[in-house]
Amino acid sequence: MNAMGALSWAVDAVVVIYSLTVAISAPLIVAQGILPRRLFPAPLVAFKLWYAAKFDDYLTAEPPAFFRGLNWLELVFQWPLNIANVYGILAGRPWAATTSLMAGVSTLTSMAAILGDILGSGRATKKLLLVYVPYVAFAIVAILRGLTSGSGSPAGSLASYAWKKII
16 A cells, blocks of 8 residues: 555544544434433433533533534434445445535534634633544544545545455
8 A cells, every 4th residue: 555545544544433423422422412311321311421520511511502503413414424424435435525525514613613612611621622622633634535535436545445354
């Protein structure tokens, strides 16, 4: 694998990991901020409460209206988009460039609002910033992947590597 193939593989891996975190956390954790608590098993509710306390995440503990709106965006738009993104990247589908771009732009827009509130409120802690700032980096990588993956060829990508290992 040449240097460009290795870079493409690494970018794909980062975007897949990012997309998997959204695909898993949206229905299990994020949805708790907008749907009735009775819909979730007690261990998931306890996990969310533990997380909010451990990381000083006041937005998750007592979500303001704008954050609940972003939760709806994540559940209704970003969740299915990131599931499609994982599949598209791993299956080497050419449209995965578009889903990566959409996921990255949507996440970066949400993070601008979230970090604006965290930094503007004076409630920013190192722990809280360590939770949210990586999503900015993931979003930028996803955007760059979407803008530079125009060939539609999965050669040298994470998909081709995975299929070679399977076959």
